[in-house]
Amino acid sequence: MEKKGGVLVTGGAGFIGTNLVRTLVARRERVVVLDNEFLGRISNLDGVDCTKIKGDAADAKLVERIVGRHRIDRVAHFAGYTSAPMYSNDPKSKILENFEQFVTVLDAAREHQLKVVYASTSSFYARSPKPFREDAAIVPATPYELSKYIMEQAAHTYQHEYGVVARRVSRTTSASSTGASRTASRRSSSATATRPGTSPSSATSSRPSSSRSRRAPGARSTTSGRGRSIRSTR
Secondary structure, eight states, X not given: OOOOOEEEEETTTSHHHHHHHHHHHHTTOOEEEEEOOXXXXXXXXXXXXXXXXXXOTTOHHHHHHHHHHTTEEEEEEOOSOOSXXXXXXXXXXXXXXXHHHHHHHHHHHHHHTOEEEEEOXXXXXXXXXXXXXXTSOOOOOSHHHXXXXXXXXXXXXXXXXXXXXXXXXXXXXXXXXXXOEEESOOOOOBOOOOOTTOOTTTSOOSSOGGGSOOSSOOOOOOOSSTTOEEEOOO
């Protein structure tokens, strides 16, 4: 039986990333963390049996090396600017950086048939009538929401043109006392168009969702070189 590959977690030293990494390692996954330490610190994962790399998810050559060297077959993408206040100054550069990082991941997925999970936001529905519904109209009204909207459009394009099917998650809450992430609502849906007036889940996928599940990766395998910390050269 062919062994599954490793999991690359971009932004893996941040809040969501570290909780996911710990969970995957506990499930005996081979995990590679890529983080530029803008928000998180790789030291947050001290003692966790994974490969840690300081670098940027927008660095296509670095991502390509990681995918090849560590036999990556799944990516959890949590890199980028993660809250609305971060966009207050210079929103253009923040949106462009988020887009570049995500498209780099999608392009690697296209080249290597990777499975992708990425972080979106439930803020899309802030102006929708209550109770909130995932098929409510999408009207981005802040640079943060626009950034996430663009990411979902990119995911749809890569699915339509190249067969890359991504899953999105949103609305994570605080960590438990043991450090494990508790998720109030983990909305996963196929990467589909989110035109104004249309929700991500209301459009239909061109491929069955069962063919490429994008929920939290679940392979069990072993590898050498765990726990190593690598500083990227650019």
